[in-house]
Amino acid sequence: MYDGTIVVLYQRPGLNGDAYYTCKANYGLNVQVNFCYKLQVFPPILILYQQIGNVPSNLRIIDFSHGHTGSCHDACAFEFTAAHKFPDWFFEDGEFAWVDSAYPCTPQTIPIHKEPASAIPWNAIFDSYVAQLHVQSEHTMGALKGRFQCLHGLWLPINSKNDHVAACHWVTIAIILHNLIIDVEGTASAAHFADLHTHQEEEEDRGPTHAGMAQTMPDGEVKHEMLIDELMEYRRVRDEMNNQD
Numbered sequence: 611m612y613d614g615t616i617v618v619l620y621q622r623p624g625l626n627g628d629a630y631y632t633c634k635a636n637y638g639l640n641v642q643v644n645f646c647y648k649l650q651v652f653p654p655i656l657i658l659y660q661q662i663g664n665v666p667s668n669l670r671i672i673d674f675s676h677g678h679t680g681s682c683h684d685a686c687a688f689e690f691t692a693a694h695k696f697p698d699w700f701f702e703d704g705e706f707a708w709v710d711s712a713y714p715c716t717p718q719t720i721p722i723h724k725e726p727a728s729a730i731p732w733n734a735i736f737d738s739y740v741a742q743l744h745v746q747s748e749h750t751m752g753a754l755k756g757r758f759q760c761l762h763g764l765w766l767p768i769n770s771k772n773d774h775v776a777a778c779h780w781v782t783i784a785i786i787l788h789n790l791i792i793d794v795e796g797t798a799s800a801a802h803f804a805d806l807h808t809h810q811e812e813e814e815d816r817g818p819t820h821a822g823m824a825q826t827m828p829d830g831e832v833k834h835e836m837l838i839d840e841l842m843e844y845r846r847v848r849d850e851m852n853n854q855d
Contacts, residue, residue: 611747612643613709613710613751614684615641616636616639617639617641617761617777617781618637618763619636619637619639619777620763621637623637623767623774625773625774628681629681630680631680631681639778639781640678640684642674644674644693645669645672673700675690676781677778684712684713688719697718701718707720708720708721709721711723714827716827720740720834720837721834723736764780
């Protein structure tokens, strides 16, 4: 799953300050984070839906990008992740990443639906399953920000390009230390911080798309519909089995 978060700055940057302004009425940096689930999909895809909601994430961050300001749309920032630039490194045999509705629909990124499509009953069921996975994303963000308080309000003035790079280094170091601590202490320690920290997610769709942003791909829509069909078939078979019992 990929998700975006804002690393808040303690004051308005002196260099291009308006570009750092976020939808939460503060100033910050857009950080894209990816973490992985311990599950297998394809084949069979039904395994995924049987495990949704109860398969734990190891909370390790396996891909990230930063450097964009807080006003940057998540879909635009995502284009600078390694998974987008080099998808063969991350995805094989039909693998993909879950994302929220701010991201484009491609064979490698499967989002939840926007209105009015989200009002269709089977789409709403699909989105509710994916929302359960999104809780794990909140835990990962919570573990990272809960352990490193500097990510709640980075006390670093940004008045030059070098200052901006230095702020990004703080984020990089926090992510590296986050993974190292999990390797040493395990996920229990990170889960403790995740429970204590309530991460308030940014708006799902933070601004309109533009011409330079990745657009929805026909192949992505085909895969999206296939996943929905698989889920509905799984629910039908499950209900039949329950009725027989």
